[in-house]
Amino acid sequence: MKENENTRLYKRITEAFPALQAEANFSFRSHTTIGLGGIASVAVSPSTTDECAKLLSYFKRERIAYCFLGAGANVLPSDGYFDGAVVRFQRLKCTYLEGTQLYVGAGINGTALCSLGKSASVSGFEPFIGIPFTVGGGVAMNAGIAQSHFEDVVVRVTAVDGGKIRTFSAKECAFQEKDSVFLREKIAITGVLLKGKYAPRKRISENECFYRMRRSGLPKGRSMGCVFVNPSGISAGRLIEECGLKGTRMGGARISEIHANFIINECGTFQDVALLIDYVKREVANHTGIVLREEIRRIP
Numbered sequence: 001m002k003e004n005e006n007t008r009l010y011k012r013i014t015e016a017f018p019a020l021q022a023e024a025n026f027s028f029r030s031h032t033t034i035g036l037g038g039i040a041s042v043a044v045s046p047s048t049t050d051e052c053a054k055l056l057s058y059f060k061r062e063r064i065a066y067c068f069l070g071a072g073a074n075v076l077p078s079d080g081y082f083d084g085a086v087v088r089f090q091r092l093k094c095t096y097l098e099g100t101q102l103y104v105g106a107g108i109n110g111t112a113l114c115s116l117g118k119s120a121s122v123s124g125f126e127p128f129i130g131i132p133f134t135v136g137g138g139v140a141m142n143a144g145i146a147q148s149h150f151e152d153v154v155v156r157v158t159a160v161d162g163g164k165i166r167t168f169s170a171k172e173c174a175f176q177e178k179d180s181v182f183l184r185e186k187i188a189i190t191g192v193l194l195k196g197k198y199a200p201r202k203r204i205s206e207n208e209c210f211y212r213m214r215r216s217g218l219p220k221g222r223s224m225g226c227v228f229v230n231p232s233g234i235s236a237g238r239l240i241e242e243c244g245l246k247g248t249r250m251g252g253a254r255i256s257e258i259h260a261n262f263i264i265n266e267c268g269t270f271q272d273v274a275l276l277i278d279y280v281k282r283e284v285a286n287h288t289g290i291v292l293r294e295e296i297r298r299i300p
């Protein structure tokens with residue numbers, strides 16, 4: 001595609017929203033933990049919920065394709081050219097405390113969330129320590145570990161639904177395993193009120209050390225974390241391991257020898273990872289009769 005065609009959408013959006021932070025020719029490869037994916041025409045970063053609402057109603061009215069991206073820690077972007085807009089949330093960083101409830105903008109990351117809690121002596125967010133996420137992506141994916149997921153701490157969510165600002169109660173978020181209404185209905189989360197409980201800072205630090213230690217054995221390298229959801233109480237990683245698939249390689253993508261639910265990208269391509277995912281699904285279904293569901297999200 002020629003340079004002027006490539007920047008056409010960027011120019012159109014920045015003319016309509018002169019104050020908006022926008023970047024032409026956005027690289028998914030540079031903004032995802034798996035380090036793969038092609039180029040999008042433009043990425044936009046609204047700085048308020050109101051700006052996000054105006055932007056999404058403009059996209060709807062003008063029929064501009066868009067997708068949402070947080071820290072890019074659980075996504076597999078395709079490697080083609082995306083003639084659309086990537087909506088990012090990293091400028092939404094407003095925070096405030098209401099007793100033991102903490103409001104955080106969707107762009108706050110896990111480390112900042114835990115330290116905000118600790119500085120206010122509010123405990124409850126330590127199980128999230130070390131999980132790569134923005135709060136928006138974490139809530140949308142209902143991220144967490146066995147002890148706690150976002151569904152256990154969410155009080156309410158501020159979001160933009162089809163250009164309109166809405167508030168969702170915890171019940172309305174309709175959380176499921178690695179899923180929520182926000183993913184199912186493509187609703188943008190812009191801020192979240194979370195509940196914790198008072199605890200001495202020393203105790204919070206001890207909890208942080210405990211959860212950090214537990215994660216220290218996870219595979220290193222470029223990955224998306226777990227690729228598959230655990231099928232009703234069974235570990236997807238164990239199933240993959242029992243099918244003898246640890247270490248299986250497809251081009252530059254490899255199933256981790258340490259944790260079979262992790263695919264490591266060693267200079268591979270989108271195609272290598274996608275083929276390896278299909279191969280794992282087929283092998284596990286053939287050996288066990290269980291059909292694995294992807295936890296990762298394909299974007300755009």
Ligand SMILES: Cc1cc2nc3c(=O)[nH]c(=O)nc-3n(C[C@H](O)[C@H](O)[C@H](O)COP(=O)(O)OP(=O)(O)OC[C@H]3O[C@@H](n4cnc5c(N)ncnc54)[C@H](O)[C@@H]3O)c2cc1C
Pocket residue numbers: 033067068069070071072073074075089106131132133134135136137138139140141142143144145182183187188189190223224225226297299
């Ligand atoms: C090394 C590693 C370890 C991991 N460990 C864990 C773990 O222990 N537990 C766990 O649950 N996960 C884990 N993950 C996966 C990942 O951290 C979580 O799924 C996290 O929630 C992703 O957040 P994100 O901001 O990166 O979202 P992204 O990956 O950017 O996006 C995920 C999905 O959410 C959508 N989205 C993003 N932001 C918003 C928003 N503001 N509003 C609406 N939709 C949005 C995206 O469109 C996409 O569909 C791990 C990943 C890695 C790489």
